Amino acid sequence: MMKPERLDKLLSNLGYGIRKDVAHWIRRGWVTIDGERATSPAQKVVADQVRLEGKELDHAHGLTIIYHKPLGAVCSRKEDGLLIYEDFPERWIGRKPPLSSVGRLDKETSGLLIITDDGQLNHQLTSPKKHISKTYAVTLDKPLSGHEKALFASGKLMLETDDRPCLPAELNEINETEVTLVLHEGRYHQVRRMFAAVENHVKTLTRTHIGSLSLSETGLKPGSYQTTTPHELMQLVTRSHKP
Numbered sequence: 001m002m003k004p005e006r007l008d009k010l011l012s013n014l015g016y017g018i019r020k021d022v023a024h025w026i027r028r029g030w031v032t033i034d035g036e037r038a039t040s041p042a043q044k045v046v047a048d049q050v051r052l053e054g055k056e057l058d059h060a061h062g063l064t065i066i067y068h069k070p071l072g073a074v075c076s077r078k079e080d081g082l083l084i085y086e087d088f089p090e091r092w093i094g095r096k097p098p099l100s101s102v103g104r105l106d107k108e109t110s111g112l113l114i115i116t117d118d119g120q121l122n123h124q125l126t127s128p129k130k131h132i133s134k135t136y137a138v139t140l141d142k143p144l145s146g147h148e149k150a151l152f153a154s155g156k157l158m159l160e161t162d163d164r165p166c167l168p169a170e171l172n173e174i175n176e177t178e179v180t181l182v183l184h185e186g187r188y189h190q191v192r193r194m195f196a197a198v199e200n201h202v203k204t205l206t207r208t209h210i211g212s213l214s215l216s217e218t219g220l221k222p223g224s225y226q227t228t229t230p231h232e233l234m235q236l237v238t239r240s241h242k243p
Helices: 007-013 019-028 119-126 148-154 190-197 230-237
Strands: 031-033 050-052 064-069 109-116 134-140 170-175 178-183 202-210 225-228
Touching: 007 019, 007 031, 007 050, 019 031, 064 230, 109 119, 119 230, 134 190, 148 170, 178 190, 190 202, 225 230
Parallel strands: 109 202
Antiparallel strands: 031 050, 064 109, 064 225, 134 178, 134 202, 170 178
């Protein structure tokens, strides 16, 4: 059961505006609580009681997004250039706790990305102990040499500057320059660094799956998204069939 909190704090944390805005909306009669006009920004409420201009509050119990990250967009809020957050309603950017991508995809990587304000969900999806794999479609600059599959699966591959080897990963060859790679951890630029370690270069990189959830089944085009709940997402991700 949700704990009551100040009306102005609730609306501010959901990204609607600063507390001064809430006071203005109350004077205008735009905010109601259980159908009655709100009387003070300090009123203690729970989100389900509140309506703003007659509408329920937007994702008042948390926000989780399935997103098709396009090429050229960055996951950080601080870097220059196109930010992934520009594809979402502006109000979502002001939410507290803030939205965060579950494992970043770099600027030149596209594909399936989860964004959430739920820290527990973020941990479930990123911790190697939870065994949620990530699958990537990779186009290489040079043909495979033939030893990469065994090396990646061995659990002995050391990446430059790392102090422990990579967990075993599954490489599946489509042709000599196109592969899929299934990872069970998420290190910085890991796919690119793994192929650099075998003297190859990644030309294109797309995350196609998170666990059993595939980008193709979502039907999302680059830059588009759909909202879900942590429970629904984990059901999709942990289905028993293979991706």
